[in-house]
Amino acid sequence: MSTTWQDEIAAETRAGRRISDRFIVDKVRAAVLTQRLPPGTRLPEVALGEIFGVSRSVVRKALTRLAADHVVSQQPNQVARVRAPSIEETRETFAARRLVEGEVAALLAGGSTPTLLEEIALLVEREAEAHARGDEPARIEHSLAIHHLLAEHSPNRVLGAMLTDLILRTSIVIALYKRAGLASCYLAEDHPALLAHLRSGDAEAARRSIHEHLQALEGLLDLSIRETRIDLMAILGQGEGARMSLSRG
Amino acid sequence: MSTTWQDEIAAETRAGRRISDRFIVDKVRAAVLTQRLPPGTRLPEVALGEIFGVSRSVVRKALTRLAADHVVSQQPNQVARVRAPSIEETRETFAARRLVEGEVAALLAGGSTPTLLEEIALLVEREAEAHARGDEPARIEHSLAIHHLLAEHSPNRVLGAMLTDLILRTSIVIALYKRAGLASCYLAEDHPALLAHLRSGDAEAARRSIHEHLQALEGLLDLSIRETRIDLMAILGQGEGARMSLSRG
DNA sequence: AGCCAACCTTATGTATACAAAAATTCAGGT
DNA sequence: ACCTGAATTTTTGTATACATAAGGTTGGCT
Numbered sequence: 001m002s003t004t005w006q007d008e009i010a011a012e013t014r015a016g017r018r019i020s021d022r023f024i025v026d027k028v029r030a031a032v033l034t035q036r037l038p039p040g041t042r043l044p045e046v047a048l049g050e051i052f053g054v055s056r057s058v059v060r061k062a063l064t065r066l067a068a069d070h071v072v073s074q075q076p077n078q079v080a081r082v083r084a085p086s087i088e089e090t091r092e093t094f095a096a097r098r099l100v101e102g103e104v105a106a107l108l109a110g111g112s113t114p115t116l117l118e119e120i121a122l123l124v125e126r127e128a129e130a131h132a133r134g135d136e137p138a139r140i141e142h143s144l145a146i147h148h149l150l151a152e153h154s155p156n157r158v159l160g161a162m163l164t165d166l167i168l169r170t171s172i173v174i175a176l177y178k179r180a181g182l183a184s185c186y187l188a189e190d191h192p193a194l195l196a197h198l199r200s201g202d203a204e205a206a207r208r209s210i211h212e213h214l215q216a217l218e219g220l221l222d223l224s225i226r227e228t229r230i231d232l233m234a235i236l237g238q239g240e241g242a243r244m245s246l247s248r249g
Numbered sequence: 250m251s252t253t254w255q256d257e258i259a260a261e262t263r264a265g266r267r268i269s270d271r272f273i274v275d276k277v278r279a280a281v282l283t284q285r286l287p288p289g290t291r292l293p294e295v296a297l298g299e300i301f302g303v304s305r306s307v308v309r310k311a312l313t314r315l316a317a318d319h320v321v322s323q324q325p326n327q328v329a330r331v332r333a334p335s336i337e338e339t340r341e342t343f344a345a346r347r348l349v350e351g352e353v354a355a356l357l358a359g360g361s362t363p364t365l366l367e368e369i370a371l372l373v374e375r376e377a378e379a380h381a382r383g384d385e386p387a388r389i390e391h392s393l394a395i396h397h398l399l400a401e402h403s404p405n406r407v408l409g410a411m412l413t414d415l416i417l418r419t420s421i422v423i424a425l426y427k428r429a430g431l432a433s434c435y436l437a438e439d440h441p442a443l444l445a446h447l448r449s450g451d452a453e454a455a456r457r458s459i460h461e462h463l464q465a466l467e468g469l470l471d472l473s474i475r476e477t478r479i480d481l482m483a484i485l486g487q488g489e490g491a492r493m494s495l496s497r498g
Numbered sequence: 499a500g501c502c503a504a505c506c507t508t509a510t511g512t513a514t515a516c517a518a519a520a521a522t523t524c525a526g527g528t
Numbered sequence: 529a530c531c532t533g534a535a536t537t538t539t540t541g542t543a544t545a546c547a548t549a550a551g552g553t554t555g556g557c558t
Contacts, residue, residue, distance in 0.1 A: 018541095018542090044508085044509060044510090045509075045510070046508090046509075046510095054542080054543090055542060055543045055544070056510085056543085056544090057541080057542055057543065057544090058541085058542070058543095060310075060510090060511095061309075061313060064310060064313050064314070065313070065317070068314070068317040076510085076511085076549095077509085077510060077511075077548085077549050077550060078509085078510080078549095078550075079508095079509065079510080079550095089406070089407065092405045092406055092407040092408065093407050095405055095407070095408070096405060096407045096408045096411065099348065099349070099352050099408070100348070100349075103348050156341045156344055156345060157338070157341055158338065158341040158342050158344070158345045159341070159344070159345045159348070162345065162411060267511095267512090293538080293539065293540090294539075294540070295538090295539075295540095303512080303513090304512060304513045304514070305513085305514090305540090306511080306512055306513065306514090307511085307512070307513090309540090309541095325519095325540085325541085326518085326519050326520060326539080326540055326541075327519095327520075327521095327539085327540080328520095328521095328538095328539065328540080
């Protein structure tokens with residue numbers, strides 16, 4: 001994974017651009033989303049600075065922004081760590097997203113442009129194809145793109161920004177709590193149904209389909225009471241593996 | 250106003266505490282809320298640093314956090330300025346808050362503790378008293394306290410945090426767009442009605458009373474189309490007054 | 499052997515110096 | 529008189545040095 005970062009950093013510097021805090025935010029967020037940086041991983045400022053070839057100033061700004069996005073936790077005089085949302089917070093995040101994304105979908109059911117509907121239709125198709133050929137990373141990417149499209153085109157931009165945040169947070173906890181044996185969180189009917197309701201302009205049906213979709217998604221997670229699993233992971237599991245790959249750079 | 254800050258800074262240092270970024274965030278946010286720092290005001294890092302007696306490092310962190318809270322706008326290589334939300338954003342913020350606070354109130358209608366209900370009842374009473382004696386600052390404080398209480402006690406803490414943010418943002422635009430001749434935004438019936446519905450446990454009635462309350466509040470604002478008012482203010486009105494009081498420190 | 503304390507390592511908090519980019523000012527020309 | 533453009537000033541971006549606090553480790557003591 002460090003090599004991936006190394007490559008992207010090299011590409012960025014070759015392009016004449018300096019590494020910005022934004023770049024670091026994006027890379028760390030992507031790594032957290034794909035669990036290359038598991039919850040609890042320590043993110044010391046100097047180590048990150050060496051990896052990205054910048055000083056602590058830039059890293060600190062990036063970490064502050066990641067903390068505002070709920071990706072890392074930052075406590076005074078302590079190392080920043082990849083956040084491990086609790087089961088309770090996971091449930092609450094899903095509930096918040098149901099509320100917000102449901103409203104956005106309802107707003108969009110009235111006034112979405114044909115262009116938007118076509119873009120969504122394309123992504124829905126691609127997601128199905130990716131699933132059919134067993135390409136789970138591509139499927140996740142297209143699925144996320146659909147929801148991000150809703151957020152970006154929300155008539156209410158304040159709600160849209162909130163939704164962007166919630167999509168990120170739910171993605172993190174989905175990666176975290178996905179039931180062990182489950183190959184994919186694909187729900188074949190849900191996105192086509194949503195699209196149909198957006199097309200027909202039925203706001204309440206669109207809202208309902210979002211609610212059901214997210215409810216089903218949450219149901220695919222392993223949110224059993226034994227929260228110890230995560231605590232142990234945060235305390236013990238962050239050990240040598242993740243730490244080394246960071247300090248190796 | 251600088252003298253107020255000076256006093257608070259002196260009190261903080263006397264107490265042995267160093268001025269933290271948190272302190273600066275709180276003070277700037279309060280000043281924006283009370284319009285002592287009008288929209289468009291420039292907030293240069295060195296000037297703020299001199300006022301608070303800290304270096305740019307601390308100020309920068311504070312400004313980054315204020316930007317995350319939508320209080321100031323920060324663009325690369327430009328001075329941070331107090332944000333002036335547009336009329337459109339104001340409407341969208343109110344809509345978002347109606348959605349979120351309505352849900353929180355509905356959740357709270359079922360399961361709020363007697364303690365919480367008593368606290369709210371006390372604040373409702375105090376707000377009415379403050380209004381009766383014409384003490385508008387105190388009235389605003391108690392009114393805000395009621396809504397913050399809902400946010401803090403939200404069974405869904407994710408929604409609660411989102412509501413805290415939205416309360417701040419709506420407070421800013423209320424101060425910004427309050428109709429000129431209006432002495433107060435007090436709506437005598439609304440808070441008591443909300444309290445009654447929280448007590449009775451009727452979730453949908455509680456949600457509805459929040460919706461109506463916020464709709465009425467938005468109706469008290471001057472959101473006419475001529476947005477030029479704000480643009481002019483941001484460009485011209487930020488002149489000597491605010492700038493000087495900052496540089497005078 | 500177990501526990502405690504002092505030390506040392508590590509990492510963050512803060513200030514400051516220098517570089518680069520904007521904004522402003524002022525002079526020159528049309 | 530107005531517009532243009534270079535020089536100056538202001539302000540931010542980044543790196544680095546020093547101070548401080550947290551965490552772990554080793555030594556000594558009971």
